[in-house]
Amino acid sequence: MNILIAEDETDIRNLIKINLEDNQYKVFAAKDGLEAWEILKSQEIHLAVLDVMMPGLDGFNLLRKLRTISNIPVIFLTARMDEMDKVLGLGLGADDYLVKPFSMNELLARIGAQLRRSHEYQAQKWVDNEVIEYGALTIDKKSCTAYKDQIPLELNAKEYKLLLLLMENPERVFTKEQLYNAVWGENYYYDDNTIMVHISHLRNKIETDPQNPEYIKTIRGLGYKLHKMEV
Numbered sequence: 001m002n003i004l005i006a007e008d009e010t011d012i013r014n015l016i017k018i019n020l021e022d023n024q025y026k027v028f029a030a031k032d033g034l035e036a037w038e039i040l041k042s043q044e045i046h047l048a049v050l051d052v053m054m055p056g057l058d059g060f061n062l063l064r065k066l067r068t069i070s071n072i073p074v075i076f077l078t079a080r081m082d083e084m085d086k087v088l089g090l091g092l093g094a095d096d097y098l099v100k101p102f103s104m105n106e107l108l109a110r111i112g113a114q115l116r117r118s119h120e121y122q123a124q125k126w127v128d129n130e131v132i133e134y135g136a137l138t139i140d141k142k143s144c145t146a147y148k149d150q151i152p153l154e155l156n157a158k159e160y161k162l163l164l165l166l167m168e169n170p171e172r173v174f175t176k177e178q179l180y181n182a183v184w185g186e187n188y189y190y191d192d193n194t195i196m197v198h199i200s201h202l203r204n205k206i207e208t209d210p211q212n213p214e215y216i217k218t219i220r221g222l223g224y225k226l227h228k229m230e231v
Contacts, residue, residue: 001115002026004048006036006062007077008055012100016049019104020111033057040066047115049107052078052089060092067093073114077102132167134226137206137215139167148206158183159202166216166226175223199224 003025007013010031017027028043030036034056039045048066052059059076066074075096076089089097096110130142138147139160146153146163155163161183165174174182176195184194203210217227 001046002028002044003111004028004030004036004039004043004045004050006030006033006048006054006059007051008032008053009051012051012077015104016107019108023108025111033059033062036062037065040070045070045072046118047073047075047111049075049077049111050094052076060088063089063092063094073118075107075110075114077107132164134167134170135215137163137167139164153205155202155205158198159205162198162202163206166224170226173219173222173225179223 003020005013005016005020005027007016007029008031013029013031017029020027028039028045030039033050033054036048036050036054037057040048050059050062054062057065059078063074063076066072071093073095074093075098076094077098077100078089079100095114098107098110130140132139132141136149138150139145140147141164144160146155146160162179165179165182176192179195199216200210203213203216206215207213215226217225219225
């Protein structure tokens with residue numbers, strides 16, 4: 001998971017960065033709101049930790065701009081304890097608020113909780129029961145089209161049906177025979193190799209690295225499941 005830290009105090013920024021990296025997060029660090037905004041526009045960020053009082057562009061105004069392009073979780077850090085600041089931040093769309101000085105363990109726990117909540121929401125999100133989203137993958141059932149990062153995927157009919165079945169049942173393990181029966185609609189001519197070939201072709205189209213897939217996971221001795229790996 002990619003985390004953005006926007007904090008003008010160097011010591012605090014570096015401390016958070018080191019602790020997040022120790023917990024296997026990829027960290028993008030910005031010294032002010034303007035630098036943070038450029039990162040948000042150019043990188044895939046899954047959660048942002050924003051200081052409220054920053055030069056150039058403060059945390060509140062950065063959040064206003066962020067919400068025009070993304071709904072990622074946002075945690076505010078601030079030395080200001082005024083209740084109205086909290087109300088304003090949450091009203092602008094922040095997901096959590098931590099007052100300095102803070103416990104690093106508490107910050108890590110809140111980051112983990114927000115990422116889990118966001119992941120669960122994305123995994124189960126339906127729009128009018130016609131659109132399924134899972135991580136960067138989207139299927140529009142009405143038009144029978146699939147996308148990754150909003151870019152259309154060139155899938156044949158069987159690949160589309162395989163992906164649809166897996167996205168409708170995230171984390172469920174399917175045997176090769178179950179996949180064949182569901183997608184081909186028969187079991188008389190079941191061929192183990194047919195499933196492996198189609199899964200391989202599908203991985204080539206949806207995975208960043210088909211040799212190390214993050215979505216379609218092989219469950220040795222059983223079959224396959226759709227799983228978005230968290231780091």
